[in-house]
Amino acid sequence: MPDVWHYQMVAAVLFMIGIMGVLVRRNVIVMFMCIELMLNAANLSLIAFSRLWGNLDGQIFVFMVIIVAAVEVAVGLAIIIALVRNRDTVNIEESSLLKW
């Protein structure tokens, strides 16, 4: 029987994969997908802790995170579309008008 810490380990690994993607990849859309992975990992952690403590706060939290993620994706992809219209690249290193 898996206990809560097994779920936490899975969440931690997923979270770190997300961080790695944001740091290593340079395609903005993929970086953005990796941020979604990070949010998902946190969601798994919240759901597991919610079951552990037997209260619903964690599940409400995840409900809200899903709403926030949906809004974030809509706005983020709109920003990407506006950028690509003007520049024709999604590689973040080619966006260098502003120095990093």
Add this chain to the structure above:
Amino acid sequence: METSVLEFTAPELHFGTISPLLTVALGAVLLPIIEAYLSRRKSFLSRPVTRVWIGFMLSFISTIFLAIALMLTLGKLSVPQAEVAFNAAHPMIAMDGTAHFLIATILLSAIMTILVSGRYLADVGANYGEYYALVLASVLGMMLLAASTNMIMLFVSLELMSIPIYALAGFRRLSVRSNESAMKYFIIGSFASGLMLYGMALLYGATGSVGLAEIGTKFDPESVLHLLGAGLLLIGLTFKIAAVPFHQWAPDVYEGAPTTVSGFMATAVKVAAFGALFRVLSLALQPGIESLYGALWVIAALSMTVGNVMAMIQRNVKRMLAYSSIAHAGYLLIGLIVPGSGGYSAIMFYLLVYTFMTIGAFTVISVLAKDHEDKDQIDDLAGLSVLRPFLAFVMAVCMFSLAGIPPFAGFMAKFQLFKAAIQASTELGDSSLLWLAIIGVLNSAVSLYYYLRIPVVMYMRDPEREADPDSMAGFERLVLFVCAAAVFVLGIFPHDVFVIFWDVDVIAVVSEAARSMLP
């Protein structure tokens, strides 16, 4: 299974307590509808409807909403104890003195931003009515963030604050700089909120509750899980205030974003994020403050130093102001680690002063924009005292105040902050706070170099171009006048600022407000 009738007690709602929030929310919902209604008409009240006119109307309407909210908030400032906003058993927000003071500061910043935006947006070719709805939605998020006492509310209101600002940073849709600024802010901001969310998940797992006060009762500074969660949560918030080492986005974003939005970001976002930091540190992490003290000390010292040193080598005024805002985040963090209410009240006064001087400086830059282009290089300011004497005067006042030269308000604000740190250090016999204050004073001296360069360029160098026709709108004059006047008045009479209008002692108000939050 037999189906039972759903039984539940309806939550008690105290509309009076959250009336400022409701006003702003109503504005955020109504403005897109008003915009759609107006832009479909050829004429309104027998006047031809043009884009500029719509922009003017919407800025007027949103100012009314914000002004009503500000009135309601100022009315509550005299009752600093927390009022129950909602279910007493499940408090989501605490409308106490601190929250009211910070909300009033946020609303002031938003009103000034909106008043100066209309002409600037038309000038840079981004005069879309959605701007005002987005500012109001963001203001609602900031107000909730400054008052939230629950992790879920903290997260959602942080996003409600940030997401409209990502869009506002990219509001000049045809400018690549603006697009890139929005992109950078968006990727880094949502990465930071991902980190913060995981930190919140760990804190929830370790304590079993999402309320900041309940977390505080169970917080165990010995446990790694608690400290990891607290650390990630604080990282997420320090991203928002742009403290070193989480500051790299600020110069690029401030430079690329529309100038009025940069001013709004530098002030209102910082105020709201400091409100959240107050709550998190004083409610949830109070038992672990000893373990976090060292990290916060280092972040404060680094922010001051890095911000000031990097500001010296900038050639662009907006980038320079961005680094200066990083340095000011460092000064403000000193107040955060001073135990007791002294530090918090010093921060609140500082945030009010900082709002006036920074909005003033960014407004001057936005007024200079011409022919779809920002004139934001330091060289563009050459001879401004001859070309536009009023602008040069306000800019000089803001720079002197940011540098912390008496008798301007920036000096009084820094004085309060360093005084709180030195007092606490002598009371506790802890020299590390004294050292932080010394680093702060040294940094203020360093900052004189780059702040004073601007008045020097404006007053000592000859103009390199012809005088522009003075295209300033009346609102911009008003805001610039208010900023300059506030910087003078808050600096000279901090104890009886509004003696002409109301008899209010700001220092007393902030110290009362700070005490109201501490348990």
Add this chain to the structure above:
Amino acid sequence: MTFGEIVHLVINEQNLFIFFSTVAILSALGVVLNLSNTVYAALSLVVSMLALAGLFVMLNAEFVGVLQVMIYAGAIVVLFLFVVMLLNLRGGEMAADRQPFLKLVGAGIVIAATVKLTSLLGAARSNPSGIQKDWMPVGPEFGSVRDIGLVLYTDYLLLFQVSGILLLAGIVAAVILAKQKVD
């Protein structure tokens, strides 16, 4: 052994956990390591999210699990796919890679941090001071639509309203940024 016993031997909680978590982690790696085609990365993301929905259901979060499938897999990733195909951008990420060494170092640091984080969680498991030790017993209704609704519309009513305004602000922001021509 009857057929039923074989089914129970294969499909039990432990095997389901191993299956879902392996799929989630491998497909998450697929998102990060897929350098050639963004569409495959998006599809990999869908698989990861569906596996997570499975884990959610195992943890008595049926409602949230359904939401996960509907919103994440059904809406968010579809939006990703739309944008990838609309912009029709082709790979070429390797060529533009200017600092491969820095990235290797970054990846190394992240891997080290992962090991550290999992070992910390392992330590918390063996010594859960102050933390709930085992699953709290919960009723069969836990995590159902009814229970979530009861909490959402009473204790969290204010939050629910705020999320509505968040969605409105998101719509306004997305429209103004992505519209082809603004009159």
